[in-house]
Amino acid sequence: MSLARYILWRLAVMVPTLLLISALVFTIIELPPGDYFESYITELQAMGESADLAEIEQLRTKYHFDEPAVVRYFYWLGGMLHGDFGYSFEYRLPVSEVVGDRLWLTILVSFVTIVFTWLIAFPIGIYSATHQYSWGDYGLTLVGMIGISVPNFMLAVILMYFANQWFGVSIGHLMDQKFLGEPMSWEKFRSILSHIWIPVIIIGTAGTAAMIRRLRANLLDELHKQYVTTARAKGMAPGPLLRKYPLRMALNFFISDIGSILPSIISGAEVTAIVLSLETTGPMLINALQSQDMYLAGSFLMFLAFLTVIGMLVSDIALAFLDPRIRLGGEARK
Amino acid sequence: MSMPLPPPGAPLPHYVSDAPFDPDAAARQAEEASGVLTTSQWHMIWYKFRRHRLAVVSGVFLLLMYASILITEFLAPYNLHTRNVDAIYEPPQRIHLFHEGEFVGPFVYGRSMELNMETLRRVYTDAPGEVQPLRFFCHGDRYRFWGLIDADLHLVCPAEGGEMFLLGTDRLGRDQLSRILYGARISLTIGLFGVAVSFILGIVIGGLAGYHGGWIDMALTRITEVLQSIPSIPLWMAMAAIIPVTWNPIFVYLGITMILGLLDWTGLARAVRSKLFSLREEDYVTAAQVMGAKSGRIISRHLVPGFMSHLIASATLTVPGMILGETALSFLGLGLRPPITSWGILLTEARNVNVIAIFPWLLFPIVPVILVILAFNFLGDGLRDAADPYK
Numbered sequence: 105m106s107l108a109r110y111i112l113w114r115l116a117v118m119v120p121t122l123l124l125i126s127a128l129v130f131t132i133i134e135l136p137p138g139d140y141f142e143s144y145i146t147e148l149q150a151m152g153e154s155a156d157l158a159e160i161e162q163l164r165t166k167y168h169f170d171e172p173a174v175v176r177y178f179y180w181l182g183g184m185l186h187g188d189f190g191y192s193f194e195y196r197l198p199v200s201e202v203v204g205d206r207l208w209l210t211i212l213v214s215f216v217t218i219v220f221t222w223l224i225a226f227p228i229g230i231y232s233a234t235h236q237y238s239w240g241d242y243g244l245t246l247v248g249m250i251g252i253s254v255p256n257f258m259l260a261v262i263l264m265y266f267a268n269q270w271f272g273v274s275i276g277h278l279m280d281q282k283f284l285g286e287p288m289s290w291e292k293f294r295s296i297l298s299h300i301w302i303p304v305i306i307i308g309t310a311g312t313a314a315m316i317r318r319l320r321a322n323l324l325d326e327l328h329k330q331y332v333t334t335a336r337a338k339g340m341a342p343g344p345l346l347r348k349y350p351l352r353m354a355l356n357f358f359i360s361d362i363g364s365i366l367p368s369i370i371s372g373a374e375v376t377a378i379v380l381s382l383e384t385t386g387p388m389l390i391n392a393l394q395s396q397d398m399y400l401a402g403s404f405l406m407f408l409a410f411l412t413v414i415g416m417l418v419s420d421i422a423l424a425f426l427d428p429r430i431r432l433g434g435e436a437r438k
Numbered sequence: 439m440s441m442p443l444p445p446p447g448a449p450l451p452h453y454v455s456d457a458p459f460d461p462d463a464a465a466r467q468a469e470e471a472s473g474v475l476t477t478s479q480w481h482m483i484w485y486k487f488r489r490h491r492l493a494v495v496s497g498v499f500l501l502l503m504y505a506s507i508l509i510t511e512f513l514a515p516y517n518l519h520t521r522n523v524d525a526i527y528e529p530p531q532r533i534h535l536f537h538e539g540e541f542v543g544p545f546v547y548g549r550s551m552e553l554n555m556e557t558l559r560r561v562y563t564d565a566p567g568e569v570q571p572l573r574f575f576c577h578g579d580r581y582r583f584w585g586l587i588d589a590d591l592h593l594v595c596p597a598e599g600g601e602m603f604l605l606g607t608d609r610l611g612r613d614q615l616s617r618i619l620y621g622a623r624i625s626l627t628i629g630l631f632g633v634a635v636s637f638i639l640g641i642v643i644g645g646l647a648g649y650h651g652g653w654i655d656m657a658l659t660r661i662t663e664v665l666q667s668i669p670s671i672p673l674w675m676a677m678a679a680i681i682p683v684t685w686n687p688i689f690v691y692l693g694i695t696m697i698l699g700l701l702d703w704t705g706l707a708r709a710v711r712s713k714l715f716s717l718r719e720e721d722y723v724t725a726a727q728v729m730g731a732k733s734g735r736i737i738s739r740h741l742v743p744g745f746m747s748h749l750i751a752s753a754t755l756t757v758p759g760m761i762l763g764e765t766a767l768s769f770l771g772l773g774l775r776p777p778i779t780s781w782g783i784l785l786t787e788a789r790n791v792n793v794i795a796i797f798p799w800l801l802f803p804i805v806p807v808i809l810v811i812l813a814f815n816f817l818g819d820g821l822r823d824a825a826d827p828y829k
Contacts (some may be wrong), residue, residue: 124664132673134682229473253811255762257769258804264791321513371671375766379789389672390770391677405676407669416667 118413125409126184132405133398141169144193167191167399170414176338179400184406190399194306199403203388204286207407209278209296210373211386213307214411216300217369218362220308221315226358229319234346236324251313256372260306260379267302278303278382299300303382307372311365314357322357327348356427362419366412374408453555483747486824493820496813504808507623513593514616514796515602517579518779522601522611524551527797528562530614537569546602559796563780570600572644604800608787617784617805626760628695632760633753640706641749647707648714649737657779659711662704672765677771696775698760701813707751707808713745720744745826755818758811765807781807 142162163169167190168176180190189199230243279295326332327350337344368400377386385404392401444450488494505514509804516522531546552561578595596602605614622735647658679692716722718741726736767773768782769789776783784803790792794801806807 120660121664121667124661125668128664128668129676132676132680135680144605200621209527249812249815250808253758253808253815255766255807255811257766258785258807261785261791261794261801262790262804265801268795367667367669374669374672374675375770378770390675390772393675393772396679401676401679405668405672406673412667412669422554 111421114417114420118417121126121413122410126181126406127177129402129405129409130180133174133402136396150284152279160327189403192397192400193396194400198340199400202400206383211411213303213384213399214369217308217373220304221312221365223313225315229316229323232320233323233327239321248313248316253310256306256310257375257379259309260376263302263306265287269316277380278384303376303380306376307369307432311369312374315361315365318361319354319358323350323354326353330369359419359422359426366415370408370412456758463789472684473709479743481825487820490820490823494817498773499696499813500810501819503622504626506619507626510619510623511581511583512591514619515578515592515595516613517581518620519611520579522607524611525558525601525603525607526611526696527609528603528607531603533604542569543571545569548600562583570597572602573597575658605802608800614802616713617779618806621779621781621784621803622806624691624774625764625782626779628698628780629757630808631695632698633728633757635696636703636706636756637753639699639703639784643703644707644710645714646668646710656761662707666704672700673771674698675766675770677701687775691778694764694767699764702756702760704747705756706752708747709748713748714741717744734775751818751821751825754814754821758814761783761811762808
C-alpha cells in the first residue's frame with residue numbers, strides 16, 4: 105500500500121469513529137429530563153416574570169424541539185457538517201460566536217503541552233534506560249511516580265498557593281485581562297506566551313511521567329536484544345550504537361504514544377482550565393453542562409473528541425512515514 | 439584409562455548397588471519432589487510478588503487503610519458533622535510530650551482565640567500553661583456504629599472540656615482529621631465498586647470479542663476505541679451533569695460509581711481480548727478441544743485461570759484513575775454532594791486561592807489522596823510483574 109492510500113484508508117476509518125462519537129455525545133446531552141426551555145420558563149416564573157411564550161415557541165420550532173430526538177440528531181449532525189454548531193440558549197447566540205477563540209487556545213495549550221512532554225520525557229527516558237538501577241534512575245522513577253499520582257487540579261491548587269506565598273502573584277488566566285475579546289495581536293500573543301507555561305507544566309506533569317516510564321521500558325527491551333550485544337561485541341561504541349539502532353526503534357513508540365497520552369492531556373487541560381480559569385473550553389464546558397445548554401456542551405464534547413481523533417490520525421500518519429512496516433501492513437502497531 | 443578390557447564375552451566392570459531392588463522408587467521420588475514441581479500458580483505469584491518490596495509495603499498500607507474504614511467511628515476523635523463553634527478555621531495543634539522539661543505524655547496546649555479587629559480574622563494562640571493531656575479509649579461524641587449500634591468509645595479524645603484538632607478545622611469548626619478519616623470510606627470504596635463494574639463489563643465484552651472474533655470482535659473493538667479516544671474527564675463531567683440535583687446523596691454515590699465504571703472498562707476489555715487471542719492458540723487449548731471439551735469448560739477451566747492474574751493486575755492499576763476521577767468531579771462540584779463526604783468534597787473547601795493562602799491546612803486531604811494513588815500504582819506494578827511467574 106502506498107503512503108497516499110494508507111492516508112486515505114486512515115481517513116476513511118475516521119468517519120465511522122466520528123459518527124459513533126457524535127451519536128454518543130448526542131445521547132449524553134439528550135439524557136437529562138426536560139430541555140433548556142422548560143427550566144428557563146420555570147426559572148422566569150419563579151422570579152415572577154412571565155415568559156415570552158411566543159418567542160420560546162419560535163425557538164423550539166426553529167431548533168426542532170417539537171420533533172423526536174433522532175430527527176434532531178440528524179439536524180445537529182447535518183448542521184455541524186457545514187459549520188453550524190447550533191444555538192447556545194444561555195448566551196442567546198450561535199455556538200460558533202460564543203466559543204470565539206477558546207477552541208484555538210485549547211488547541212494551543214494542548215499542542216504546547218505535547219511538545220513540552222516530549223522535550224522533557226525524551227532525554228530523561230533515555231538516561232533512565234541507559235543508567236538502569238543507578239541512583240539517578242531510582243530518583244527519576246520516584247519523581248515520575250509522584251508526578252503520576254498528583255492529580256493536575258491539585259497541582260494547580262498547590263502551585264497557586266506557593267505562587268501566592270512566595271512571589272505574591274496570583275497565577276491563572278491565559279492572558280492579561282485587557283486582551284480579552286480582542287483580536288489576535290502581537291501584544292496579545294506575547295501575553296499568552298508569558299502565561300501559558302504554568303498550565304503547561306501542570307497539565308504536562310502526569311503525561312510526562314507516564315511517558316518516561318513507558319519510554320524507559322521500551323528502550324530497555326530494545327537494549328537487551330541480541331543485535332545490541334552483537335554490535336557491542338564487534339566493537340561499536342555505545343553512543344553511536346544507541347543513536348543508530350535502539351533509539352530509532354524507540355522513536356516509533358514515541359510517536360504512537362500520542363494516541364494514549366492525548367486524551368489524558370485534554371482531560372487534564374479541561375480540569376486545569378477550570379481551576380485556573382483559563383480562557384479555554386474548560387470553564388465554559390462546565391457551565392454549559394450545569395445549565396443544560398445542550399448544543400454548547402455537545403459542541404465542546406464533540407470538539408474535544410475530534411481533537412484527539414485528529415491527533416491520533418496525525419501520529420499514525422507520521423508513524424507510517426517513519427516505519428515502512430506500518431504502511432505495508434496497513435495496520436498501526438500499538 | 440589404563441584399565442585393561444575384560445576378555446571378550448565377560449561383563450564390563452560396573453557398579454551394582456547392594457540395596458534390595460524397589461520397582462516403585464522412581465514414582466515415589468517424583469511424589470516427594472511434587473511439593474516443588476507442582477507448586478500452584480498462585481503460590482508462585484505470591485513468591486514473586488513478595489520480592490517486590492515497595493509493592494508489599496504498598497499492599498500492607500492499603501490493607502490498613504481499608505481496615506480503618508471498618509472502624510472509622512472508633513478511630514475518629516470527633517464525628518463527621520460535629521461543629522465546634524469556638525474553633526472556626528483553627529490551625530492544626532501539635533502534640534507535645536514534655537511540659538517545661540517534665541514528661542507528661544502526649545498532650546496539646548489549650549488555645550485562646552482573639553478576633554483581630556483589623557483583618558476580622560480569628561487568631562489562635564497556644565496558652566502556655568494550659569496542658570490538656572489526650573485521653574485514650576475514652577468516651578466522646580456519641581455515634582451509631584455502622585448506623586446500627588449506639589456507642590461513644592473513641593481511640594483518642596481531647597481532655598475533658600479541651601480540644602484536639604491535629605489537622606485544624608474548617609469554616610464550620612469541624613475537625614479535619616475526623617473528616618478525612620470518614621472521607622476515606624467514600625473515596626476508597628468508590629474506586630473498588632467502580633472497578634467491580636468495569637471488571638464485569640471488561641470480562642464480558644473483551645471475552646465476547648476475543649472468543650468469537652469475526653464481526654463481533656470488529657464492532658466491539660471499534661466501540662472500545664471510540665470510548666478510549668474521548669477524553670475521560672469531560673465525558674465523566676457530562677455524565678455526572680445528568681444526575682438530577684434532587685437525587686438522594688446515596689443514589690448520587692451509586693450513580694457516580696456507575697459512571698466511573700461504565701466508561702473505564704475499555705482498558706480491561708482490551709487486555710482480556712488480547713490475552714484470549716494469544717491463549718486460544720496455545721497447545722493445551724487445542725489438546726482440550728481434541729479431547730472433546732466444550733467451549734464453556736475450556737473458557738472457565740483453561741483460559742480464565744491463564745489470564746486472571748493479569749486481569750487483577752490491570753484492575754489494580756485502574757483503581758487510582760477512578761479515585762482521581764471521583765476526586766476531580768467532586769472538586770468541580772459535579773460529583774458527590776454533601777452530606778456525603780469524600781476527599782474530593784473536603785477539597786472543595788480549598789477551591790479558592792485566597793482561602794488557601796490564609797488557611798493552608800485545608801489542603802491536607804491531598805496527602806491521603808496522593809498516598810493511596812501512589813500505593814495502588816506500586817501495588818499494581820508489583821502484581822503485573824508477578825502475574826506471569828513462569829517468565
